[in-house]
Amino acid sequence: MIEGGLTEARMPRLAAAIASADAPAQVRVDCSRDEEGRYIAALNVSMQVAVTCQRCLTCLTIDLQANSLLAAVWTDEQAQALPTRYEPLITEGESDLWQMVEDELLLALPAFSYHDDSQCAVKAGMTASDKGVTNVNESLGQRKENPFGVLATLKAGGNRD
Ligand SMILES: [Zn+2]
Numbered sequence: 445m446i447e448g449g450l451t452e453a454r455m456p457r458l459a460a461a462i463a464s465a466d467a468p469a470q471v472r473v474d475c476s477r478d479e480e481g482r483y484i485a486a487l488n489v490s491m492q493v494a495v496t497c498q499r500c501l502t503c504l505t506i507d508l509q510a511n512s513l514l515a516a517v518w519t520d521e522q523a524q525a526l527p528t529r530y531e532p533l534i535t536e537g538e539s540d541l542w543q544m545v546e547d548e549l550l551l552a553l554p555a556f557s558y559h560d561d562s563q564c565a566v567k568a569g570m571t572a573s574d575k576g577v578t579n580v581n582e583s584l585g586q587r588k589e590n591p592f593g594v595l596a597t598l599k600a601g602g603n604r605d
Contacts, residue, residue, distance in 0.1 A: 445472065449469065450542055450545055462553070465492070465494065471489050472489075473487055478515075482530075485514040485516070486512075487545070488510075489511075490510075494506075498557065498558055499566045500564050500566040506554070508549050510549060512531050514531050514532070514541075515530035531544075
């Protein structure tokens with residue numbers, strides 16, 4: 445079993461997609477052979493990153509988690525022939541594994557991130573500044589439409605799961 449940390453500095457594509465990261469990604473790799481003799485690496489990655497809330501544009505912290513089963517292959521043909529439960533890891537060195545870790549983290553990163561309603565600066569700010577008005581609006585049933593409501597719908601519709 446290999447355990448280690450992979451810093452943001454070694455993952456430029458991830459670094460470009462997030463605001464910051466306080467700690468390196470925790471990477472755990474369990475190596476084994478399957479019944480057909482393949483070299484298998486069970487990859488477990490977790491990382492806490494700060495991203496921008498798309499509603500209030502301040503940072504929020506999210507946890508990224510990824511698990512995958514990699515099978516070492518040496519040719520594209522071997523990669524094509526793998527059972528679907530495996531992802532091919534074309535082995536040319538340790539750096540490929542780190543690339544894979546970065547890929548997994550990028551896949552785990554949501555396209556849009558938002559604070560919980562109770563923690564988002566936009567909602568808190570609105571309540572504080574238009575308190576008098578808010579009550580009137582609410583009693584009339586004319587709550588302002590959230591301009592990002594559309595985005596939320598898109599996100600729900602485009603969910604891969
Ligand atoms: Zn927010």
